[in-house]
Amino acid sequence: MSERQIQLEVLRYNPETDSEPRYQSYSVPCLNEWVVLDALNYVKDNLDPTLSYRWSCHMAVCGSCGMMINGEPKLACKAFIHEYTDQIRVDPLANFPIERDLVTSVEDFITKLASVKPYLIPKSDQPVSAGEFKQTPAELKKFKQYTLCINCMLCYAACPQYGLVPEFLGPAAISMAHRYNQDSRDGGRDERQEVIASDEGVWECSFVGACSEVCPKHVDPAGALQQVKVASTIDWYKEHLMPWMKK
Amino acid sequence: MNKPYVRSLSKTGWFLTQPRYKRYMAREVTCLFIFAYTFLLIWGLKRLAEGPDAFQGFLNALHSPLGVLFNLAVLIAAVYHSTSWFNVTPQAMPIMRGEEFVPGNIIVGAHYAVWAVVSLIVLILGV
Numbered sequence: 001m002s003e004r005q006i007q008l009e010v011l012r013y014n015p016e017t018d019s020e021p022r023y024q025s026y027s028v029p030c031l032n033e034w035v036v037l038d039a040l041n042y043v044k045d046n047l048d049p050t051l052s053y054r055w056s057c058h059m060a061v062c063g064s065c066g067m068m069i070n071g072e073p074k075l076a077c078k079a080f081i082h083e084y085t086d087q088i089r090v091d092p093l094a095n096f097p098i099e100r101d102l103v104t105s106v107e108d109f110i111t112k113l114a115s116v117k118p119y120l121i122p123k124s125d126q127p128v129s130a131g132e133f134k135q136t137p138a139e140l141k142k143f144k145q146y147t148l149c150i151n152c153m154l155c156y157a158a159c160p161q162y163g164l165v166p167e168f169l170g171p172a173a174i175s176m177a178h179r180y181n182q183d184s185r186d187g188g189r190d191e192r193q194e195v196i197a198s199d200e201g202v203w204e205c206s207f208v209g210a211c212s213e214v215c216p217k218h219v220d221p222a223g224a225l226q227q228v229k230v231a232s233t234i235d236w237y238k239e240h241l242m243p244w245m246k247k
Numbered sequence: 248m249n250k251p252y253v254r255s256l257s258k259t260g261w262f263l264t265q266p267r268y269k270r271y272m273a274r275e276v277t278c279l280f281i282f283a284y285t286f287l288l289i290w291g292l293k294r295l296a297e298g299p300d301a302f303q304g305f306l307n308a309l310h311s312p313l314g315v316l317f318n319l320a321v322l323i324a325a326v327y328h329s330t331s332w333f334n335v336t337p338q339a340m341p342i343m344r345g346e347e348f349v350p351g352n353i354i355v356g357a358h359y360a361v362w363a364v365v366s367l368i369v370l371i372l373g374v
Contacts, residue, residue: 097251223338
């Protein structure tokens with residue numbers, strides 16, 4: 001196993017002592033098979049136990065270790081050392097406030113995600129004795145890719161619109177609303193529409209497409225948002241040109 | 248202690264920070280050329296309404312080096328603008344047939360095919 005000495009430039013910020021963040025460099029002996037998260041763990045274990053960052057699964061499932069690696073939103077557990085030169089810069093996820101070092105504040109995203117009601121709202125109440133809601137493979141396929149979202153927030157870090165207009169509901173939350181709207185078992189679209197079709201909702205999106213380019217799970221949030229725009233536009237025409245169609 | 252540090256995005260220079268943002272801005276800026284061309288068409292209509300001499304003057308202006316250069320620039324911008332949108336249509340308009348999504352290249356290809364047919368018709372009508 002080959003080993004390389006990597007200079008890891010990490011943005012540090014201690015809210016108790018610092019007025020602004022600063023870079024700190026660590027020299028890390030990395031195995032070629034390592035990911036950036038392994039290098040950070042090496043720093044934490046051997047060089048500087050004060051370094052703060054989030055991680056959990058180390059296998060691109062939990063969505064905790066999102067950070068900017070050489071300016072690109074990445075999961076640190078999926079960013080292989082062999083794809084980089086000997087100098088790697090690590091920043092906290094862009095567009096989010098820094099709590100400490102590489103740890104960002106996620107409250108804004110969590111609030112927005114909850115606001116779109118990301119859960120099944122059945123069309124009608126049904127007793128358990130009525131059995132399960134059935135779904136065909138085609139009905140499942142319609143939304144399956146959106147269920148792969150791991151809430152890692154890389155799409156928010158890539159989205160310049162979210163960076164410029166922090167009120168924007170953002171890619172993952174709207175994609176999650178779309179996921180449930182597309183679900184044949186769901187009847188909650190009208191409730192979600194009030195949030196996602198608002199000014200701070202899908203219409204803030206100008207289809208930069210960066211969210212889909214950085215998504216580690218190939219959810220394609222940009223696609224979901226454009227589909228929401230098409231559906232919302234059809235709603236508008238139905239309401240204004242065919243008011244008798246309104247429920 | 249909770250004292251989050253907020254980094255803000257440059258309101259004017261943000262699109263210079265990433266190649267993908269530059270590509271996006273290129274797509275957006277090309278619509279200005281199309282916007283300018285619609286003004287040219289409206290101007291042409293105005294000259295047509297003013298009589299044959301005025302319209303001939305308009306046509307002569309189009310054939311001037313500056314007119315040709317403008318049309319060429321608009322053509323390049325319009326082609327870039329249109330193709331960049333064609334290429335993202337499968338994301339915005341996925342089509343399901345049976346249990347499968349129609350492959351993206353078929354949706355994109357259909358746009359190019361319709362474009363070619365419409366261009367051909369316009370060319371035939373124009374000759």
